[in-house]
Amino acid sequence: MLLRHTPEEIVEREALTIQPAKTCQPVGAMYAALGIHKCLPHSHGSQGCCAYHRSALTRHYKEPVMAATSSFTEGSSVFGGQANLLDAITNIFTIYNPDVIAVHTTCLSETIGDDIPQITAKARDEGRVPNGKFIIRANTPSYVGSHVTGFGNMIKGIIDGFATRGTKSGHINIIPGYVEPSDMSEVKHITKSMGVDTVMFPDTSAVLNGPQTGRYEMYPKGGTPISDLQKTGFAKMTLALGPIASGPGAKFLDTKCGVPYEMLSLPIGIRSTDAFVNALRKNGGIVSDELEYERGQVLDVLTDMQQYFHGKKVALVGDPDHLVPLTEFLTDIGFNVRHVVTGTPGKKFIARIKEAAGTEDINVKEASDFFYLHQLIKNEKVDLILGNTYSKYIARDEDIPLVRIGFPIYDRVGHQYFPILGYRGALRLIEKILNALLDYQDKTAPEEKFELVM
């Protein structure tokens, strides 16, 4: 057994996190910053943070992930990191020439209390920032929230750095949430199909799922252009997909530039995607035949194959913005969602999951971990797990099929290229789920019950 020490008996823990179901803010901030065209994320702290975040994102995407660090030493930890950040700014603009440096803090620089706006202002005064170049920043203390919080904080940083109040134009902003490059493409596909003029930020598509061409581009063609970011304050509204990752940014843009917002779930599954499409429709979009067709295809597969998943028990682990619409979708189509665990703290999560599942009879926990999820599963076995790569230790020990979803996925490809958002994403999700369940049936069925046609 890989997890041989996990007992069935659940004892509440107050202080020890075991097998975390979240990671720290800065990696989310780094990811968000990669979705700005010609932006170099910068980690203000010890260089290990940057190395770890780059490694995690690289393993997840199998793509170059560029970011710089202030490389704190013991001296900077005592005297503050100003000198390091000033040097870094000069070096980055001279050597790597990005259009934007997106500085995020770490637990170290937050604990010291480095004042990033003051340091970047000083960098400007000292002529370290070339004309037409930008530095934006986000406070991302690792001891608050999770990687999703960090993503949200960098969205605020983008708005802080680029959005200005001005005459309203016709477009709407979309903050897509902490989702994959493929999912961001899918959001663009939907808005384009509906003919809605949008600015989506950030946009990591064509950044973290680029092609092999024999040529390396430090700044790939993707990412939201600065000119678009500068228009975000003029939008007629913002659609924020996923309240934790996108909500704070949408609210901030409302406060700063008077752009109203509508908060939606991530468009995972039929109902949430319907809600997104409907929101676009109410803001000038026309539901295209193409989208109706895609929606119909999902329903077609669901009606055709429902005997394979109806009533199946499922455990979910991941980020709140994903888990709520996922619970709703799986419940809608007949799954019995039994356990839902996130590492990200937030008390509303429990009520939202129970609402999505339409029942109080479900095990839900926030600020929790894989160890707890495993104990829940030991107490009530499920037929399927949906979660990130770390779920596979539980899946193997307990002999349960696993569908990989969330961050990180270190051991499979696909999430970079194929979405789980939108109708096409729902189709892919249901395909993955069916394959996992049917492969399991094929592997375990007695010979006389082995089916050719399924």
Place this chain on the structure above:
Amino acid sequence: MAELETPEVIKQDLINKYPVKVARRRTKQIVVNEVGDQEEVPEIQSNIRTIPGIITMRGCAYAGCKGVVLGPTRDILQITHGPIGCSFYSWLTRRNQTKPTSDTAPNYMPYAMSTDMQDENIIFGGEKKLKKAIDEAIALFHPKAIGIFSTCPVGLIGDDVHAVCREMEAKYPDTNIFGFSCEGYKGVSQSAGHHIANNKVFTEVLGLSDMTKEGKFRMNMLGEYNIGGDAFELDRMLSDVGITVHSTFSGNSTYEEFASAQNVDLNVVMCHRSINYLADMMETKWGIPWFKVNFIGAESSAKSMRKIAKYFGDAELIATVEKFIEKEMVEISKVREDVKSRCNGKTAMLFVGGSRAHHYQELLAEIGIRTIAAGYEFAHRDDYEGRKVIPSIKVDADTRNIEELTVERDPVSYRARKSEEELKALSDEGIRFGDYEGMMPDMPSDTLVIDDLNHHETEVLIEKYHPDLFCAGVKEKYVVQKYGIPLKQLHSYDYQGPYAGFKGAINFYRDIDRLINTRIWKMINPPWHEEPQLTAKYGWE
């Protein structure tokens, strides 16, 4: 390669773009190698601060301590004291394989544990939470030993982790509880963390047990972390000839093996950078001699086995080793010659670690691949130039902050393993005790040696040299491959291996052959890039 610019010119290209201050520093970290008759090589500046913003390959002290040295030990329960990230990122990502002795034997490696400090712990201190976490860990797992690893904010807010460990050990006398002050800002790279780990393992664990393992020839393997099963292969080779590997530091190891590691007659060192402190301290305290080995490459492995056999000085052992090598070499030569026919004359660059960039050059050479540039991520001058330069290394403030233990001979259990005369005789026969010759004397003159390579320099090197193979880590992997140049990860082996020892050499030959010669590289350019879109004929054709 005749059309290539000289290494001096390329060095200039590497630093041309830099601000003056950066260029001044990098010029001392980039050296054109030149090897003299007595292994003299030019000085290379290393183990100095990373330049902010440069896009370094380096990590931090925590990564070196928890990730590298202690991480591979399966039954020391490891709690990271800090916010969640550090524990999360060091959770199973280094591929240290481990094989518990039974289905129920402790193995905590798949469990990442953290105090997940929150803002109130940063403001009011995290000691209380740490104590509670230890309570909970002991109640759940009943471990023999617990290691606590401090992350950046812990040092700043002043949590006294060592006092907590003492207090909790008094509360739980059956558990050895010790802390590592390996905050990420310590030192200038992972290297500081190695040193911190060595020190604490030495003072808190070594010598606590009298466990001995059967065998006439008993040794420890230091600086071998069982990535991809390397240590399993070395254990196979050594046990096959009758040598007992008592403890490996720290691949596939246990607490008990660490605690009794003084009960051997020899320490051999694989990764010099990460473990040389422990080798030195064990020699001073218990009289265990050490020498450097290299089990990367078939020839190096054979050489290392012979060296160990010679040390034990047993005629039968020496004969057994020879027979073993002869047997293993049959398959190795077959595969090597086959692979060499496709790889001969290719060029490689290696930028990794504190030993691997040296070790793997020999393995590549066996299949005809020539190293044209190499460097380490976190090494010191002795790893480049050899231990002979240690007395001349300037100790700067960053290094001075890492404790240097004063070790004395143990009055009871010190035992000279060999007499002065025996050691002298072995030295005369070529065994260099307590020494490492470094990477540069092994590299030809006119190769480039670059310390702490960064992203900009990687791009320049690739554009100037177009190597056939690049060896580095995961952060570099997909950058280099976008150029259409294969990159072999030498931290994780691209999730393959083992590459150490005899079987490892065969695996490596085959993997490199596949990586370089796969037809996929040739498919990158579509046919329409080569052919014109429109073709026309003259009327008279």
